[in-house]
Amino acid sequence: MIASLILGAVLDRSRVHLLTWSALCFGLVGLLALAVNQGWSPLVSFDDRGDTVRGWAVDDQGLRSFLRVVEVAFGTVAMTAYTVVLAVAMFVKGYRRAAFYAAGVMGLTSAATTLIKLGVGRDRPAWQEPEWLxxxxxxxxxxxxxxxxxxxxxxxxxSMLVRRAGVRRFADVTVALVVILVCLDRVLLGRHFPTDVIGGVLLGAGFVLLGLAVYSPLPRSHAEKIEPLAEVLPPGRKLAVVLNPIKVEDVGQFQSIVTSMALEAGWQEPSWHLTTVEDPGTGQAEQASVEGAGLVIVCGGDGTVREVCAELAGTGIPVGIVPAGTGNLLARNLGIPLYVRAAIDVALTGQDRAIDMVSVTGDGIEDSHFTVMAGMGFDAALMEGVNEDLKKKVGWIAYVISGLRSLMFPAVRVDISVDGGDYTRHRARTVVVGNVGFLQAGMPLLPDAAIDDGQIDVVILHPRTFFSWIPLAFRVLAKQSRTDDTINRMTGQRVSIRAATDTPRQLDGDSIGPGRELHMECVHGRLLVRVPR
Known part of the structure; x- marks a missing residue:
């Protein structure tokens, strides 16, 4: 975690700060090289442990075989392959600067290592393992x-792309263990003196920091190379931010990032409105509207986004979304990046898109809205069964665990009416009404749905047995249009669902309690949302 904290802070440090630390690493490498070249006695004693040089050698055949595997796994060919895979992955994901940063740092490190080897000219240890000399x-x-x-x-x-502290801690520990293992491998096989591996680690760290100073991997504004929007907005624009504080690790750091990016983009310093358990976003959005905000940025999960969007629908105030939840379904369907800085950039400099909202009424609930989906049955039971503590630790895996427990949610009888037509009767384990095409895990459950077409799409799922879920999943993933008793689809502007018994219900992933009815109507172009240009 320490490494992640240091590098996370370094990402926001000045170029002078980065260059200073990089110079310190390179300076220590230079001092070590000079000491090695001059045969400095304390260094020789350290390298030889004050004992026979054979003391470094390893005689156990099993251990030597393992060390040889490590040697090959982190040799020149393997490291080149790892670098190429990482750079290509970053490039494909759209993080081109990160791809160039990775390739550049590795290339410079390799070149510098070769040059210093030639300049210092130190022989290998006398106790080097004779095999593979x-x-x-x-x-x-x-x-x-x-x-x-x-x-x-x-x-x-x-540090740049992952929000979950648990994942970052795992990466910290894994990287530290791998570096230590490789360094021990070089000494135990007799390939290097201890100062050789210390010098190598310092050299690699120096180029990581130098790369950050010279060519930051942080993505540039998506609007940097795009023509300005036709509408010219006056300077001094009011900006409000509705933040769910439990969704960010460091509220102060998040506020600092948003403020600096907002001022750079020409907005006023933002006003901050933090959600609470009692008010998950509605009151904060209303206050931002009353204060005359020209843009409201919401940072939180799907529930927080839904509350803010419902309140600002019809006001003409655009909503910028910084996804910080587990599902982030609205952001995913709108092409809003999940990386925090990129999402903030889109919110500040993107273009406005009018999207549909869906009004909802039903027994035992207040009138509400949703932007992504509503459901009755299995999907709502899944949401209801998610362990919140587990979700904080493992993210979407908590949904998988809950889903496995809920797969055989009892089928219920439901009557469905579309656009005021006659009710039709169905058996279903779940009924999902969606305003978008892709739901959890990129599942194209409603492949014909569009968020701005003035229609809502319905899918009725009724797998009869546990194993019936497998062919159903294939049909969904293949976007097959065929319908039957297992999977049925409907489309309309208004949809009413009546269940024969009390059934779990959810809106945008938030459980709203069991009930028997949901009545939904699509309100076309109700909300303005900031999306990439």
Whole structure:
């Protein structure tokens, strides 16, 4: 976690700060190189442990075989392959600067390692394992410099892209253990002196920091190379931010990032409205509207986004979404990036898109809205059964666990009416009414749905047995249009559902309690949302 905290803070540090730490790493490498070249006695004693040099050697055959596997797994060919895979993955995901950063840091580290080896000219230890003998120069260790550089890159990208502290802690521990393992491998096989691996680690760390100073992996504004919007807005625009504080690790840091990006984009310093358990977003959005905000940014999960959107629907005030939940379904369907800085950038500099809202009434609930979906049956039972403590630790896996428990939710009899027509009777384990096409895990449950077509889509699922879910899943993923008793679809502007018994219900992933009725109507173009240009 310490490494992640350091690198997370470093991402926001000045170039001078980064260059200073990079210079310190390179300076220590230079001092080590000078000491090695001059045969400084304390260093020689440290490298030889004050004992026979054979003391470093390893005789156990099983351990030697394992160390050889480590040597190959982190050799030049393997590290080149890891770098290419990482860079390509970042490039495909749209993080091109991160891809160039990774490739550049690894390339420079490799070149510098080779040059320093030639300059220092240190021989390999006399106790080197005779099998697979290496004959080139020893200082600094190429294995150590490359694994330190790649590990640092991984931690930078994790700090940049991953919000969950548990995942970042896992990355910290994994990278640290791998670096230590590779360094021990080089010494125990007799390939390097301890100072060789220390010098290699410092060299790799120095280039990670130098890369951050010279070429930041943070993405640039999506609007940087796009023509300005036709409408010219006056300076001094009012900005409000509705924040669910439990969805961000450091509220102060988040506020600092938003404020600096907002001022840079020409907005006023934002006013902040934090949600509470008693008021999950409605009151905060209303206050922002009354204060005359020209843009309201909401940061939270689907529930917080739904509350804010419902309140601002019809006001003409655009909503910028910074997804910070587990599902983030509205953001995903609108193409809003999940990376916090990129989402803030879209909210501040994107274009407005009019999307539909769906009004909802039913027994035992107040009149409400949803932007993504409503459901009765299995999907609502799934949402209801999610362990919140577990969700905080493992994210979407908590939904998978709850889903496995709820798969055989009892089928119920439901009557459905579309656009005021006659009710039709069905058996269903779940009924989902969606305003978008893709639901959890990118599932194209409603492939014909569009968020701005003035229609809502209904899917009725009735797998008869546990194993019936498997072919049903294939049909959904294949976007098959065929309907039958297992999967049926309907489309209209107004949809009413009546269940024969009390059935769990949900709106945008939030349980609203059991009931027998839901009545929904699509309100076309009701809400303005900021989306990428």
């Amino acid at each position: 290496l004959g080139n120069n020893a200082f600094p260790s190429g294995h150590a410099s490359s694994v330190a550089a790649l590990g640092g890159i991984v931690l930078v990208l994790v």
